[in-house]
Amino acid sequence: MSGIEIGLASLAAILILIYTGMHVAIALALVSFLGLWLLRDDPGQAARILSLASRESISSYLFGVIPLFVLMGLVVSRADIGRDTFDVANRAFRRISGGLGMATVGANAIFAAITGVSIASAAVFSKVAVPEMVRIGFSRRFAAGVVAGSSILGMMIPPSLLLILYGIIAEQSVGQLFIAGIGPGLLLAVAFCIGIWVMVRFFSGFTGIPKPVVERRLSRGAAIRDTASKLLPILLLVGLVLGGIYGGIFTPTEAGAIGALGAIVIAAAKRRFGPRALWSVTLETGHITASICLLIIAATMYSRFLALSGLPVFLTEWIIGMDVGIYGFLLFYVAVLILLGTILDSSSIMLITLPLVLPVATALHMDLIWFGIITVLAVEIGLLTPPLGLSVFVIKGALDDSTISLNDVFVGAAPFAFIMLLILILIVAFPWITTGML
Structure with a gap:
């Protein structure tokens, strides 16, 4: 498969995975890893590229x-x-x-x-x-x-x-x-x-x-x-x-x-x-922030994969x-x-x-x-x-x-x-x- 074909297949794969209930961030990261593996024919290199992307994101x-x-x-x-x-x-x-x-x-x-x-x-x-x-x-x-x-x-x-x-x-x-x-x-x-x-x-x-x-x-x-x-x-x-x-x-x-x-x-x-409400909203803020950051990391991985495709x-x-x-x-x-x-x-x-x-x-x-x-x-x-x-x-x-x-x-x-x-x-x-x- 060419890079273009792998990129197009990744779009279909992401939509299917999300529609079947997989979390968006997990779907993006998984498809990015598999796509880079196909592009480079090396899972180790795919993992290193995504690791760098996640650190920079x-x-x-x-x-x-x-x-x-x-x-x-x-x-x-x-x-x-x-x-x-x-x-x-x-x-x-x-x-x-x-x-x-x-x-x-x-x-x-x-x-x-x-x-x-x-x-x-x-x-x-x-x-x-x-x-x-x-x-x-x-x-x-x-x-x-x-x-x-x-x-x-x-x-x-x-x-x-x-x-x-x-x-x-x-x-x-x-x-x-x-x-x-x-x-x-x-x-x-x-x-x-x-x-x-x-x-x-x-x-x-x-x-x-x-x-x-x-x-x-x-x-x-x-x-x-x-x-x-x-x-x-x-x-x-x-x-x-x-x-x-x-x-x-x-x-x-x-x-x-x-x-x-x-x-x-x-x-x-x-x-x-009061203090109890502040503690509650602080915890909720942490949960929401973690979810958003995970999405951004996964999106950066996907962007890197698309650019290479x-x-x-x-x-x-x-x-x-x-x-x-x-x-x-x-x-x-x-x-x-x-x-x-x-x-x-x-x-x-x-x-x-x-x-x-x-x-x-x-x-x-x-x-x-x-x-x-x-x-x-x-x-x-x-x-x-x-x-x-x-x-x-x-x-x-x-x-x-x-x-x-x-x-x-x-x-x-x-x-x-x-x-x-x-x-x-x-x-x-x-x-x-x-x-x-x-």
């Missing part, structure tokens, strides 16, 4: 950003700051048609700026927002769909673990990726709010008809104090982390450390976080020879990402596809920051698509409500997946949304 100072942002997100989630955010957003949107759904989107947008994890948002707001929306008359499928759609903001609005992962694989500035994610993230949040208003106004059979909400009346001063006590700590944390990065005061890794410390101080000041070079020359141009390539690439999203999780999709497509994107002279935003958004659409739809499964598990089926959540999330696709088309058509250059 996570030795960078930049990798410190992973556990720090994970810790910050877990502390914020455990301290019930998501509920505080939802209460403030609900007060702001309560007079608008579909206001509670918009409040969920707004709260998720703010929550995303301090967690960076879609799954965390999905778990928190499933328990906070869905019961409230159902209580006032929204349909169960619509309520679950709003949470599923808006939870995606956690991977677009910085800090985002997927943007960090892309930056590491593509060797791009994480700070620049964070800045590039702001415009698309806010645009997506606004589009979700507009979509909710349209659905509530014109498709009440799908959304349900909300009843007027009777709320406990607060004096003007009490309402201001309550809003300030809930919103001010969140804004301080967001300003500390993102302001430090964009102002050039902190590197992303230093900002992660400052943010994690700030989250612990805020949670402790609210008396929602010659498949990326062959693919680059083939696509350029077809003369499909940037938009033809992006159309095919996005279609593949969304298709893979029906069976794989976000990290797995990026780890498998990026080593192949990055040389093509570079050869086509594409802005790799813009390309990264397109990649993350297209991959995130997969979180809402059956049969896997990871966010959908998280929401179903967090709700623990037999009256809301998995199919209900998928149907409710479908309009939001369509809105994401429209925003993706806008970002492709108008790159300045991410790059900021007119």
Whole structure:
């Protein structure tokens, strides 16, 4: 077999192994070892190449950003700051048609700026927002769909673990990726709010008809104090982390450390976080970090194997020879990402596809920051698509409500997946949304 044939066979082998239940990192490492063995006809040399790749893969100072942002997100989630955010957003949107759904989107947008994890948002707001929306008359499928759609903001609005992962694989500035994610993230949040208003106004059979909400009346001063006590700590944390990065005061890794410390101080000041909770989230941070680092090591091994097989070079020359141009390539690439999203999780999709497509994107002279935003958004659409739809499964598990089926959540999330696709088309058509250059 030629190197190209071995490379193509490796792609099929990885998908088959993952689909049959093997862990993604193990599948990548195993296929990389077997592929190099076939290429070099020497298992010892294959082992040495992969050993070198694994040592180089996570030795960078930049990798410190992973556990720090994970810790910050877990502390914020455990301290019930998501509920505080939802209460403030609900007060702001309560007079608008579909206001509670918009409040969920707004709260998720703010929550995303301090967690960076879609799954965390999905778990928190499933328990906070869905019961409230159902209580006032929204349909169960619509309520679950709003949470599923808006939870995606956690991977677009910085800090985002997927943007960090892309930056590491593509060797791009994480700070620049964070800045590039702001415009698309806010645009997506606004589009979700507009979509909710349209659905509530014109498709009440799908959304349900909300009843007027009777709320406990607060004096003007009490309402201001309550809003300030809930919103001010969140804004301080967001300003500390993102302001430090964009102002050039902190590197992303230093900002992660400052943010994690700030989250612990805020949670402790609210008396929602003690030594036992800190120990628990520290252990969980270690587990998550180890899992992510194992994925990165395996992805580096696979990238090294692909480079030696010659498949990326062959693919680059083939696509350029077809003369499909940037938009033809992006159309095919996005279609593949969304298709893979029906069976794989976000990290797995990026780890498998990026080593192949990055040389093509570079050869086509594409802005790799813009390309990264397109990649993350297209991959995130997969979180809402059956049969896997990871966010959908998280929401179903967090709700623990037999009256809301998995199919209900998928149907409710479908309009939001369509809105994401429209925003993706806008970002492709108008790159300045991410790059900021007119």
